[in-house]
Amino acid sequence: MRLSFLEPLYAESGPFASVYLDTSRDVEQPDRALALRWRRLREDLTRQGADRALLGVLEEAVGADAEVPGMHGQAVFAANGSLVLDGELPQPPARDSARYSTLPDAMPLVAQHLPEIPYLAVVVHYRGLPTAETHGWVRVEAESGTWPASTVSPGERLHFDGEVASWHRNAARLGHRLDSWARRAHADAVVVGGDEWAGNVLVRRLPHAVRGKVVRVGGHTPTDTGRALLEPQLAGVFRGRLAEHDRDLVNIFIGRRALGGPATEGLEATVAALQRGQVLALLLNHPPAASLRLWTGPRPTELALAEEELVSFGVRAPREEPGGEALVRALVGTSAELVVVPEDELGLDEGVGALLRYADHSSDRV
Missing domain, CATH: 3.30.1330.30 (Ribosomal protein L30/S12)
Structure with missing residues (x-):
């Protein structure tokens, strides 16, 4: 795992305020719950010697991830009166914490990025008869990411819509685009979900190299959740695996x-x-x-x-x-x-x- 995402953090001199807190939105009155959590951490930082300017910077950043749905957390780092790093956590921290110290408390953030597996997720849906000359459509959503951090910080997304009648031809073109994308992303796996027939057509038309990376998954495959594409399935594919x-x-x-x-x-x-x-x-x-x-x-x-x-x-x-x-x-x-x-x-x-x-x-x- 490369740690270059932490370089801005260590470009600063300390002392650092390191804050980890649960910013999940799937609770009753999430804003009120977050305010109570932050108040406790703010008091803790004050006891440790953090000044008002630093606390003000942190207060502006805490909860700024309100657009992220579901369970998640936030890791915020500040030093010398400035925000240094604001990271999303795919899982809420085991407990909220705040530390004011010479070195930033970055290991919990690193642990939530592990094992950092690059992937491409693809969902294929269609409506209509596969043999139809007209009517019916095929819709493809594809998204790059690095699991598990991309659960709450998804990467680039591709959208494709076409007619069922021309899907065989379009799948070949789309397959080459996905192949190039997977190479650029150094994807370890191409995880494919959605409808079986349309997905099979696409997989069979993928270039050989990327076809060998395909992992087919089942289950519900919504594409408009605001979270990573195929989020539940990704955990089943990658948990316990090294990049x-x-x-x-x-x-x-x-x-x-x-x-x-x-x-x-x-x-x-x-x-x-x-x-x-x-x-x-x-x-x-x-x-x-x-x-x-x-x-x-x-x-x-x-x-x-x-x-x-x-x-x-x-x-x-x-x-x-x-x-x-x-x-x-x-x-x-x-x-x-x-x-x-x-x-x-x-x-x-x-x-x-x-x-x-x-x-x-x-x-x-x-």
């Missing part, structure tokens, strides 16, 4: 580990690799536990397990921070990726490892 790009990184790691190539495991060795900007991709069996703490300095690569280590590097007044915050900053600051892989697929020493950009022969283990 193909991440799967490739995992396979490279496994190969390098077997051959003694540039890869490392364990928290101490991985933190040392992050200090050197050596990490191409950080591999975790699960997001960092709340108990993990790391010492940090002003720069992304200034992180360590012990205060004395940073002091020996010349860092003045290191600060102890939540490990997840320090790790995300280090990854974004060094353009490294993140892969969370289940332990039953790849067990890692202490649940952490790294695919390295190069071998460091001065270290004991690479």
Whole structure:
């Protein structure tokens, strides 16, 4: 998973206010419920030292996603009197939270973007007899996205309407458009729902490469919900699955580990690799536990397990921070990726490892 969407966040200096809250609209009196939630968080931030200007910026942003229907949440970050990042959450946070701290609390936002699978969703409906010379229509809706974040932030959408009688011919043309689109989006899957006959015609006319990515789904397929196209079906297709790009990184790691190539495991060795900007991709069996703490300095690569280590590097007044915050900053600051892989697929020493950009022969283990 690439973390470039967080770059604006780390372009700012702290301290940061990080707010996560449930902004769902499928509750009774949603505006009143949101106001009560925000009031509690505002009081919490005030106790932590946030000033009025910063609170005012946050208040303008909180609830600005009212056009998003259904269950969802919001992650809002501000620093130095300005809004830095406003992100939609496909699921409400487990609990509302507000933190005013040196580093932004970005790991919960990252966790809601995982596994970040690019896809193309297609719904095909028709009315009339497939053999009819006249009358009847075929309607196609297609949408690109990255699951699960696109649940509440859908991508580009295509609309097509045509006659049933010319559907075989139009399906071939549309198939080539979808093929080009899937390539541009680096789609791992093309998820197709809707009516069986019209959908089958389209699938059979897709170019071979993209046809191999097709996943057919059933169930109700509304196209005007304001949410992602095929939202319920997407969860069934992608839950528990890694993005193909991440799967490739995992396979490279496994190969390098077997051959003694540039890869490392364990928290101490991985933190040392992050200090050197050596990490191409950080591999975790699960997001960092709340108990993990790391010492940090002003720069992304200034992180360590012990205060004395940073002091020996010349860092003045290191600060102890939540490990997840320090790790995300280090990854974004060094353009490294993140892969969370289940332990039953790849067990890692202490649940952490790294695919390295190069071998460091001065270290004991690479």
